[in-house]
Amino acid sequence: MKIQAFTLLFASSLVSAQTAPIFTGQSWWNHVKFLADDKLEGRDTGSHGEREAQKYAIKQLKKAGAEPAGEHGFYQPVKFIQRQIVERDSSLVIIRDGKREPLVLGDDAIISTRVMPAQEVSAPLVFAGYGLKVPEKNYDDFADLDLHGKIAVYLTGSPAEIPGALASHYQTAAERWKVLRAAGAIGAISLPNPASMDIPWSRMALNRAHPSMDLDYSEFNETEGEQLSATVNPASADKILAGSGHSFAELAALGKDREPLPHFPLTVSLEAQTHVVLTKVASANIVAKLPGSDPALKDEYVVLSAHLDHIGIGEPINGDRIYNGAMDNGSGSALILDMAASFKKHPEKLRRSILLVLVTGEEKGLLGSKYFAAHPTVPAKSLVADVNVDMFLPIVPLKVLTVEGLDESDLGDRAREVAQTLGVKVQPDPEPQRNIFIRSDQYNFIRHGVPSIMMDVSAEPGSPEQKIFKDWRTQRYHAPSDDINQPVNLETAARYEEIVRSLLIKVADDDLVPRWKPDSFFRRYAGEDQKAGQTTVPATLGIH
Numbered sequence: 180m181k182i183q184a185f186t187l188l189f190a191s192s193l194v195s196a197q198t199a200p201i202f203t204g205q206s207w208w209n210h211v212k213f214l215a216d217d218k219l220e221g222r223d224t225g226s227h228g229e230r231e232a233q234k235y236a237i238k239q240l241k242k243a244g245a246e247p248a249g250e251h252g253f254y255q256p257v258k259f260i261q262r263q264i265v266e267r268d269s270s271l272v273i274i275r276d277g278k279r280e281p282l283v284l285g286d287d288a289i290i291s292t293r294v295m296p297a298q299e300v301s302a303p304l305v306f307a308g309y310g311l312k313v314p315e316k317n318y319d320d321f322a323d324l325d326l327h328g329k330i331a332v333y334l335t336g337s338p339a340e341i342p343g344a345l346a347s348h349y350q351t352a353a354e355r356w357k358v359l360r361a362a363g364a365i366g367a368i369s370l371p372n373p374a375s376m377d378i379p380w381s382r383m384a385l386n387r388a389h390p391s392m393d394l395d396y397s398e399f400n401e402t403e404g405e406q407l408s409a410t411v412n413p414a415s416a417d418k419i420l421a422g423s424g425h426s427f428a429e430l431a432a433l434g435k436d437r438e439p440l441p442h443f444p445l446t447v448s449l450e451a452q453t454h455v456v457l458t459k460v461a462s463a464n465i466v467a468k469l470p471g472s473d474p475a476l477k478d479e480y481v482v483l484s485a486h487l488d489h490i491g492i493g494e495p496i497n498g499d500r501i502y503n504g505a506m507d508n509g510s511g512s513a514l515i516l517d518m519a520a521s522f523k524k525h526p527e528k529l530r531r532s533i534l535l536v537l538v539t540g541e542e543k544g545l546l547g548s549k550y551f552a553a554h555p556t557v558p559a560k561s562l563v564a565d566v567n568v569d570m571f572l573p574i575v576p577l578k579v580l581t582v583e584g585l586d587e588s589d590l591g592d593r594a595r596e597v598a599q600t601l602g603v604k605v606q607p608d609p610e611p612q613r614n615i616f617i618r619s620d621q622y623n624f625i626r627h628g629v630p631s632i633m634m635d636v637s638a639e640p641g642s643p644e645q646k647i648f649k650d651w652r653t654q655r656y657h658a659p660s661d662d663i664n665q666p667v668n669l670e671t672a673a674r675y676e677e678i679v680r681s682l683l684i685k686v687a688d689d690d691l692v693p694r695w696k697p698d699s700f701f702r703r704y705a706g707e708d709q710k711a712g713q714t715t716v717p718a719t720l721g722i723h
């Protein structure tokens with residue numbers, strides 16, 4: 180019976196898709212072109228360009244008949260504190276046998292201002308493997324180490340014994356610091372694993388002095404006591420490993436295959452001086468709704484989220500200073516605007532409401548969504564699912580979607596069913612080391628118990644198209660060339676939008692709200708009703 184109901188639902192949506200294609204990719208692309216125009220200056224959080232993008236989004240949402248659902252109309256104000264490092268007053272020095280050896284900022288290392296650094300830090304270094312503690316898997320990188328008053332050095336990534344989503348979760352800044360702090364550490368230095376670096380060091384270093392931001396509310400301070408957070412260039416890592424009996428090449432080779440790493444004290448200590456200038460910045464999330472029609476269910480919301488901000492103006496690459504962010508995430512923002520318009524043009528009597536959320540501050544560390552998920556503009560309990568769209572990369576014909584969170588909740592199952600019905604395969608994240616699961620806004624919904632997924636256009640493992648994605652990340656990701664002069668596949672964009680629309684309709688109309696899988700780690704963040712068992716609406720309401 181159940182399967183039949185499904186088939187019917189999808190047969191009818193397929194028929195309507197065939198008779199009148201809802202999406203062509205063209206209106207989506209027109210929105211991308213506006214959002215990624217040089218005039219919007221890369222939409223940095225709190226910038227003039229971001230405000231222009233927000234105004235444009237609101238204009239489009241109004242045109243589509245979406246209702247305001249922020250705090251002030253469509254806006255939900257969010258306050259930030261901006262941190263800008265003054266490099267001429269900042270330094271990192273290694274001390275070995277009393278000898279001082281500077282690490283050159285930019286060439287050898289970067290001091291992060293995502294964490295508020297202490298003005299002066301001096302401490303011994305300890306290599307702590309992956310720097311992880313995962314109680315669920317009885318895994319502890321600190322068990323045989325003394326970290327008291329020391330700075331932990333770790334290789335990014337995780338051992339194969341930790342499942343991808345769980346490994347990603349424990350690699351968030353907040354979770355990492357929780358366990359490091361408990362082990363007595365006063366700071367952390369990461370060594371990027373070259374096998375999973377999305378962008379080369381040279382580009383990471385290029386914009387290191389670009390201001391970072393944090394939410395300007397004490398409730399969100401998750402790194403208290405962290406006096407230093409820095410990243411060392413893999414090419415310079417042997418400067419701190421020398422004398423330990425281990426080389427970076429050895430550690431990187433183990434990390435590449437997610438093998439166990441050794442733990443050992445280093446023979447050096449580190450002195451850091453950091454000068455940071457603080458400024459207050461204001462921005463906002465944009466929130467709109469497409470109201471549902473079922474009296475019992477219209478106060479429940481299926482969230483479609485995307486970040487509207489990007490990284491703004493930075494150091495020039497090939498003479499171009501504007502980091503337009505056409506795919507990151509003009510593409511997802513444009514999809515939301517296009518989706519709203521599609522429901523006006525092709526109305527669908529939805530049972531639940533759809534909440535369209537264009538967040539700010541994603542590039543600063545998922546900050547707008549962190550604020551929204553903690554202070555939603557509709558009751559927190561009414562958020563039944565989040566479908567997040569961030570840089571879905573329609574740059575090859577659409578055959579495969581990677582679904583982040585595929586196996587964590589039955590929202591993943593629904594995504595699989597919808598995609599397969601429309602002729603697209605789905606796969607779980609084939610590269611868990613890249614931590615995509617924690618690198619976009621769905622993660623904040625997950626932390627508040629809302630079943631969430633993000634879908635990305637992908638290539639079949641081993642196919643030649645894999646290189647297209649790899650090259651895209653190396654060359655265009657967070658670079659000025661992620662602009663409107665790049666090739667995109669409008670047919671793929673249109674088909675992707677069709678999948679998102681069908682999924683939204685399915686979740687809005689199903690009797691049952693999405694549930695976490697009983698064995699999902701993330702289920703612990705869900706409310707008691709999710710943990711206790713299924714809540715259902717009377718079957719007589721039927722499937723619309």
Ligand SMILES: [Zn+2]
Pocket residue numbers: 507542657
């Ligand atoms: Zn980005």
